[in-house]
Amino acid sequence: MNAEPEHIAISKSKGIRIDWKDGHHSEYGLAYLRDECPCANCTGAHGTAPRKSSYSAPSGPFPMYTPRLKMTQVEPVGSYAIRIEWSDGHNTGIYSFDHFRKICPCEECRGVAKK
Numbered sequence: 868m869n870a871e872p873e874h875i876a877i878s879k880s881k882g883i884r885i886d887w888k889d890g891h892h893s894e895y896g897l898a899y900l901r902d903e904c905p906c907a908n909c910t911g912a913h914g915t916a917p918r919k920s921s922y923s924a925p926s927g928p929f930p931m932y933t934p935r936l937k938m939t940q941v942e943p944v945g946s947y948a949i950r951i952e953w954s955d956g957h958n959t960g961i962y963s964f965d966h967f968r969k970i971c972p973c974e975e976c977r978g979v980a981k982k
């Protein structure tokens with residue numbers, strides 16, 4: 868897939884919105900992006916258990932407790948990705964535009980692009 872963004876709107880307290888060159892629009896909430904972090908730690912590529920969904924789907928004895936999540940820094944990586952630094956200190960996630968496009972949460976993409 869060749870995913871090229873036409874326009875990227877970043878709100879550190881809300882999330883990221885991308886208008887794609889092919890006319891598609893994607894909106895990503897903060898918790899969703901954090902959960903979809905593609906780095907080795909988060910995906911378990913190093914053999915550690917993936918840590919998933921601690922924000923969007925809190926489970927355990929304190930379901931009301933959700934840390935207030937924000938992006939503290941967002942910077943471009945070349946022309947193919949952006950690196951997001953989170954208020955929880957996590958900063959190794961490099962989100963390529965291919966990744967963004969793949970995790971587009973809209974109904975169309977969720978419905979069609981099921982893995």
Ligand SMILES: [Zn+2]
Pocket residue numbers: 904905906907908909910957959960
């Ligand atoms: Zn990560």
Ligand SMILES: [Zn+2]
Pocket residue numbers: 891892893971972973974975976977
């Ligand atoms: Zn979509």
